[in-house]
Amino acid sequence: DQQVKQNSPSLSVQxxxxxxxxCDYTNSMFDYFLWYKKYPAEGPTFLISISSIKDKNxxxxxxxxxxxxxxxxxxxxxxxxxxxxxxxxxxxxxxxxTGNQFxxxxxxxLTVIP
Amino acid sequence: xxxxxxxxRYLIKTRGQQVTLSCSPISxxxxxxxxxxxxxxxxxxxxxxxxxxxxxxxxxxxxxxGRQFSNSRSEMNVSxxxxxxxxxxxCASSRGTGENxxxxxxxxxxxxxx
Numbered sequence: 346d347q348q349v350k351q352n353s354p355s356l357s358v359q360x361x362x363x364x365x366x367x368c369d370y371t372n373s374m375f376d377y378f379l380w381y382k383k384y385p386a387e388g389p390t391f392l393i394s395i396s397s398i399k400d401k402n403x404x405x406x407x408x409x410x411x412x413x414x415x416x417x418x419x420x421x422x423x424x425x426x427x428x429x430x431x432x433x434x435x436x437x438x439x440x441x442x443t444g445n446q447f448x449x450x451x452x453x454x455l456t457v458i459p
Numbered sequence: 460x461x462x463x464x465x466x467x468r469y470l471i472k473t474r475g476q477q478v479t480l481s482c483s484p485i486s487x488x489x490x491x492x493x494x495x496x497x498x499x500x501x502x503x504x505x506x507x508x509x510x511x512x513x514x515x516x517x518x519x520x521x522x523x524x525g526r527q528f529s530n531s532r533s534e535m536n537v538s539x540x541x542x543x544x545x546x547x548x549x550c551a552s553s554r555g556t557g558e559n560x561x562x563x564x565x566x567x568x569x570x571x572x573x
Binding site (some may be wrong): 381445452 | 463502545553562564
């Protein structure tokens with residue numbers, strides 16, 4: 346059962362424009378959400394996170410929005426740059442005495458066209 | 460400080476053989492999780508170890524096993540390899556103490572089964 350879903354396998358955006366990557370989740374117990382960026386043949390790199398007590402977190406060109414009622418989060422990249430071309434994974438977790446198991450989406454491949 | 464280190468980076472094995480992959484987490488991190496990445500399947504959770512104990516387990520057959528040592532280093536073993544086991548195997552470390560925190564990934568081991 347896929348608890349975190351990224352329904353768009355790929356996205357193409359012109360350089361300088363906004364990239365919006367979307368993610369949906371089903372488990373209302375998740376309280377921490379993360380975005381990772383992955384280049385081919387490398388491990389995912391942590392990008393940005395947001396706690397469920399917030400609805401927005403910004404870090405430079407990257408902003409994550411959380412809509413708890415819709416169980417939806419999105420990553421905005423403004424302005425998009427060719428170096429942003431990668432696969433982006435969203436992930437969710439919840440605090441637990443038995444640890445933080447991270448649930449990942451299937452990824453969205455972003456291509457930024459120069 | 461040093462990141463997550465996975466060895467080896469690449470492996471080619473024959474069907475029926477077994478393989479052992481190694482992961483050294485970030486210093487101070489006690490949780491190590493393993494993931495399998497195949498095209499179109501995102502990151503599939505294998506298992507998580509914390510203080511030498513398997514704390515969470517994904518939906519993989521018993522041919523996949525792991526262990527963690529007292530220094531938090533972890534190994535993953537796959538026995539009786541099948542062609543479908545060809546994938547990028549990723550290890551992630553985190554503090555694992557229950558608070559919301561990100562996981563940091565190694566560069567992965569690319570396993571090819573022929």
